[in-house]
Amino acid sequence: MGSLFRSEEMALCQLFLQSESAYTCVSELGELGLVQFRDLNPDVNAFQRKFVNEVRRCDEMERKLRYLEREIRKDGIPVLDTGENPEAPMPREMIDLEVKFEKLENELKEVNSNAEALKRNYLELTELKHILKKTQVFFDEAMYPPNLPYDQDVYFDDEERVNLLTDSSLHQLKHIGFVAGVILRERIPAFERMLWRACRGNVFLRQAEMDDPLEDPASGEQVYKSVFIIFFQGDHLKMRVKKICEGFRATMYPCPEAPADRREMAMGVKTRLDDLNTVLSQTQDHRHRVLVSAARNIRAWMMKVWKIKSIYHTLNMFNLDVIQNGLIAECWIPVANLEDVQLALRRGTEKSGSLPAILNRLSTHEAPPTFHRTNKFTKAFQTLIDSYGVATYREINPAPYTIITFPFLFAVMFGDVGHGIIMALFGGWMVWREKPLAAKKTDNEIWNIFFGGRYIILLMGLFSMYTGLIYNDIFSKSMNLFGSSWHGVYDESTIEHNKELILDPGNREQYSQTPYPFGLDPMWQLSTNKINFYNSYKMKISIIFGIIHMMFGVILSVWNHRFFDRSMNIYCEFIPQVLFLTCLFVYMVFLVFHKWVWYGALGTVSQSSSCAPSILITFINMVLVKGYQDHEGEDCSPYMFAGQFGIQRFLLIVALLCVPWMLCVKPFLLHRNNKRRQLVTQANGGEGMVEEGGEAAAAAAAAAVTEELHDMGEVMIHQGIHTIEYVLGSVSHTASYLRLWALSLAHAQLSEVLWSMVLQIGLTSGGEGGSGGIVMYLIFAFWAFLTVAILVLMEGLSAFLHTLRLHWVEFQSKFYGGTGYPFVPFAFETILDQAENAVVEQ
């Protein structure tokens, strides 16, 4: 049997590792990725474990690498992802790595601090340059008042101050002190308000915005600043103004009063700026070089560190073997891979050159983890099953059947060739571009869900195309591929004068008596009783599929019972279950087929379609044991075949008998077995008493008896729940499959509405001189958008969810336990993936 049929056989093994070779062995096992280690010290705190220092060193290295990566990203240097997968380095290489990272970090830090100092210097000089330039303008205005009246300026609306400045000459300015500086632009309003309040309006502020943003040396961000100059009188005010400036983190610069001095200073600043520029670019070059060389290796380094860290995490789960100076590990290994694990261990010991590691199989009563070996195709389907519940160890796995039934049941609800093609193309594209798409790691959850289910989407699309052909639906229209079997025999005037005309299936001229070769006849598309016909057809189809699906589930449970050696379950559960389902629901399916075959347009009166009894009524009457009077002389019989009433009654009695069978037989048998066992133990215990005269055995026997009683109650309740669930379930689950019909109907109707209400408007709008084309162009876009958004995406999602439910509830409840826990092997692959995703998310 393939491994998907049941989960793999697992073995609990004990590993004795020499302390020298433990690291290399675990490293090899990590590359192999087929071993799940058990934590042998669950009570020990993370920081009290043996290799906590190594883990901490790894954390430290990781921190340094993150710092490097941040710097690399800041400079926009591309990080090379060669896809290579370096092996975990030996423990002694760890020191080299540490030294290397330490050196790099220090170098970078030094470069950064140098650059920051230089940048700060540069910033100061630039600010000073701006101040000199802007204040020059202020002073010029003050000395040579331009023609414009000043009171237009916002800062001069105060009468008093206008006088102060317009009258000002250089002579007067000398009595007035001033402070010039630079401040963040967004702080200006508060700054101004504060100045005015604190100095009671006795200062005068002018400010001008600097056009170019400046780089903040600490954070590296671009900030906008403004130049300001404050005039005031007296030392007291000067103190205050300075305090406020400091409070608002404004930088103040000395600004000479004489114009000549200012000009000189500006020249000096300019030359110093030029010098600084060259130095700064050299530092930047150096930094760039360091980072580029680091960027080349950083991926590999990261991987190495992650690997070392995960190895030590694993080693922390091991027990210390004091006597032999080794480590003891316990792990689950798939039996099929024991050889591989042995080989990996041998490689590990060879690398370190110490004594070989020893692998012992332990016997255990513990439930092993569930491990299904999947490939990229089956993985998605297995995930669907696992999200309901991981299979109990070695029970039947529904996943292989789901591969077919899932897309099929989906397609029954989603049957439309057009929508199926869209879906299949999308799935196909994802499958085709699998590798490049998978390499692009994103944390976009929606995309990851679609991409993870690409094979499901592809299959769903293909199956929808198939059912679409059966329903003969393409964007709600039918295709006449083979020529309809129906023919109109009416002449033109009849057609023109009658709104509706009937075609008679019994008439060979109107119906050729050979059905349309594949799918539904396109003629139905035009008929007014299309919905009636479709409903009857799809409802019956749903019930048939549902019962086949459920029956299949019940039959699968045999394999479970046989595998787990529970033959009692076959006689006490499986057989009555099958009988119950057969007598009631398979019989109903039989009625459906019988009605399809037996009744028709041709043939005798009793076979005519007008005579056909309703299956629903027949079935209800069967359960109510209601008979019909068979009227003599009437051609139409309420029965479909002879002896139907007797057969129905017999089937009903069998079905009803199944209920107590399911309910009582198993608890009764268990009870009897227990009694027998008790008698045996009591007999033994009696002998023991005679021989040893001890009371312990008697006490134990008494305890066992009470336990049995307690157990029996539980078994009874459990069996009761089980039976009620099954009996009620078969009715409600059968009805539940009608969702296949309901969704299919809704889908067909919605797409028809979309066609007739949207696209038809475009198709019928004629218009002069091609204006209809433009209308059509717009309307088509609208229609196409709605088709994809509503019919494919939303309807697809809803059909998907209903299919999921049909599998989880209706199908799996018949046989699936789902109480296992998954096998999570220690594998570098998954660990690196997770770590990288964490990096991407940051």
Place this chain on the structure above:
Amino acid sequence: MLDSIFNIDNGYLEGLVRGFKNGILKQTDYLNLVQCETLDDLKLHLQSTDYGNFLANEASPLQVSVIDDKLRDKLVTEFQHMRNHAVEPLGTFLDYITYGYMIDNIVLLITGALHQRPISELMPKCHPLGTFEQIEAINVASTSSELYNAVLVDTPLADFFGECVSEQDLDELNIEIIRNTLYKAYLESFYSYCKSLGGITAEVMCEILAFEADRRAFIITLNSFGTELTNEDRKKLYPQCGKLYPDGLAALARADDAENVKQVAEFYTEYRALFEGAGNNPGEKTLEDKFFEHEVKLNINAFLHQFHFGVFYAYLKLKEQECRNIVWIAECIAQKHRAKIDNYIPIL
């Protein structure tokens, strides 16, 4: 407020804050934390809690102050995220919470300025939730009226400042009086705001704020013994929104020593329990710790109601208590003074 429409505006944030609250360290975490030998052990254990990698980017010899800063940063980030997403009236409510920090910051800066310490040195000590634009220019003021007119008039604290405007120079006692007057006005205003919100918010928050007010009244009284603060002045500092108002406060105003205070507390069941068993001897919990424990209890209770703003306040206070606990444990570890390591206030 109608409960049914509470979630339209505040559902996301309430969910968020309840999620955050679940990340608060449990008793088992504390048991593990006190076993740590070094601060790196502490860091390693915190990594396994909701704190995650908040210390991952710090170089290895950890300082307690770094831990403290990072803890606070994390809390502030969370709070500011909530503030940014808040819709009125929750926005005002959250702003109200920050005013308390503003008062503390102002007092800190003025005291620092009195001792001739540069503002740039003091700023990192200020709580980031209580900063405002003009805060750094605070040392312009030398009297309280200047403080009001120049600095605080634009801030939300202006409303609380009305009573303390005076031409007196700022000195130690004055500052304390300003702090307590501000706090009194703040608490009373917050209290009446919560009352005006009504519903469960009022129910929960008034309980917490009433306790806060009473705690302040008790502590002011206890601290005032042996200072030059007169009983009359002291009475003006009591917030009048607690359960002690009016009789208890009047009695407190008359109290002359700690024994008198205890007698006042005797009349109130919840406070009597706090004063009993409190003491400074080893093995006894200090009154301060008792108050903290009671506060934690009230804050935990806030989470038992739904559809109210009290959870935001309670979360902040619980988290602050947790930060104090972690820092306490970290200090004990760093100073190798393990005898008192168990003196943290357990939460939950």
